[in-house]
Amino acid sequence: MTEDDGVEWRVRAIRGATTASENTAEAIREAVAELLDELEAHNQLDPEEIISATFSVTRDLDAIFPASVARDRPRWQNVPLLDVQQMHVEGSLERCIRFLIHFNTPNPHVEIYHPYLRQAKSLRPDWILAQTGLAAPVVKSHR
Numbered sequence: 001m002t003e004d005d006g007v008e009w010r011v012r013a014i015r016g017a018t019t020a021s022e023n024t025a026e027a028i029r030e031a032v033a034e035l036l037d038e039l040e041a042h043n044q045l046d047p048e049e050i051i052s053a054t055f056s057v058t059r060d061l062d063a064i065f066p067a068s069v070a071r072d073r074p075r076w077q078n079v080p081l082l083d084v085q086q087m088h089v090e091g092s093l094e095r096c097i098r099f100l101i102h103f104n105t106p107n108p109h110v111e112i113y114h115p116y117l118r119q120a121k122s123l124r125p126d127w128i129l130a131q132t133g134l135a136a137p138v139v140k141s142h143r
Contacts, residue, residue, distance in 0.1 A: 010108040011051065014043060017098040017120035025064040028057075028118040035117055039101075042113035046105055047075040051102040056086040060097045066097055096120055 011024035016039055020031040032055075039045065053064035086098065096119070116124050 007106045007108055008108065009104045011074060011111060012105055012108075014039065014045070014101045014103070014112055014114055015099070016101075016115040016117075017096060017123055018115075018117040019093065019119040020061055020095045023061050023063050023095065028061060028064045028097070030065065031118070032033060032066045035097065035099070035115055036122075038114075038115040038117060039099075042115065044110065045103060046100075047073075047079055049104045050076075050079045051104060053078040053080065053099055053101045054082045054084060054107065056084045056098045056100075057079060057085050058092070058094060059088050060095055061097065066099070073097050092112055093119060093123065 016035055018031045018035040020027045020138065053067070053070060055070070057066060065083045067083045070076050070079070070081055098120075114124070
C-alpha cells in the first residue's frame with residue numbers, strides 16, 4: 001500500500017504469550033495487562049495503526065475475555081479485537097494467553113519485540129535465549 005507522500009506501508013505482526021496464575025478475572029486481567037505493557041514498552045506501536053488483535057486462551061481460562069482488558073487501555077477502544085479458544089493439545093501449557101497483532105507500519109524493517117512472559121517463555125526458548133544480558137528478543141525483517 002502506498003500513500004500520496006511516497007511512504008510505503010507494510011503489514012507486520014507481533015506475537016506474544018503469558019500465563020495466568022489462576023482462572024479468575026483478576027489473575028487474567030493482571031497477566032494481560034502485564035503482557036500488553038511489555039508489548040508497548042518494547043515496540044514502537046501506535047494503536048491507531050493496529051489492524052486487529054486476536055487473543056487466544058487455553059480451555060482452562062474462562063473468567064474474563066482478554067480483549068476486554070485490551071479495550072480498557074488508552075487508545076485501544078477502536079482496535080478490532082477477538083477472543084478465541086486455543087486448540088487443546090494434551091500436555092500443553094496450562095492457563096496460557098496468546099496474542100497475534102497485525103499492524104501497519106511505514107517502516108518495513110521495524111524491529112519487533114515478541115513478548116513471552118511467565119511460564120510462556122517455554123513456548124519460544126529460541127527468542128528467550130536472545131534476552132541473555134537483558135537484550136530484547138528482536139526479530140528482524142527477512143529481506
